[in-house]
């Protein structure tokens with residue numbers, strides 16, 4: 744069964760321990776360590792979660808000059824993470840440098856962590872793309888364009904909304920990874936996200952990976968919500984839908 748990636752947008756190791764106490768100890772999870780947690784706890788938190796048996800997506804969304812990104816990627820390549828990310832808006836040269844950094848930094852016995860690039864954040868609307876970024880073609884076309892550049896740069900996939908997966912796979916390749924945040928089970932708060940789908944829709948559309956944060960981390964019973972989302976995303980009817 745495919746596992747939804749849980750976004751650990753929490754401030755400390757103590758908060759993580761409290762959150763994980765809701766899950767069975769022997770259940771291996773796919774966890775996302777993002778800026779909030781990494782900036783407080785550093786690489787030690789990645790090592791700690793790995794020791795507990797979990798897989799890690801290190802979400803640092805790098806976007807800088809090629810040399811800086813290459814060297815930063817080289818530094819995190821040995822942490823044993825499964826996946827990490829950059830912003831496609833950094834450009835092809837930066838994306839190529841990011842791949843090179845991971846390749847040169849990884850210990851020889853390990854495989855290179857997968858790399859994906861954010862196209863347009865799922866918190867960005869069509870209006871914002873047109874009015875703030877001055878991209879007249881709008882959010883879907885812009886995401887597709889960034890996906891093409893990402894593919895051409897030798898990066899493994901993109902972060903996008905599930906709403907763009909079909910067009911992106913057509914424009915790139917069917918095995919080009921599409922990771923989709925902005926997942927909201929029916930009846931949950933959308934918050935700052937703009938381009939959202941339910942876990943069931945993400946399954947039907949064909950997202951390769953989904954990321955879910957607040958609907959799980961803020962739930963009264965996180966494990967129950969996690970299992971419901973996991974079922975829906977694997978194409979099984981959840982109790983919530985029967």
Ligand SMILES: O=C(O)c1cc(=O)[nH]c(=O)n1[C@@H]1O[C@H](COP(=O)(O)O)[C@@H](O)[C@H]1O
Pocket residue numbers: 750752777802804828861863864865866902903924925926936954955956957958
């Ligand atoms: O790269 C990401 O993970 C990401 C990209 C994006 O376009 N949108 C997005 O929401 N994310 C991350 O996915 C998570 C979504 O969290 P929730 O909105 O709480 O489910 C957050 O940790 C975001 O940082």
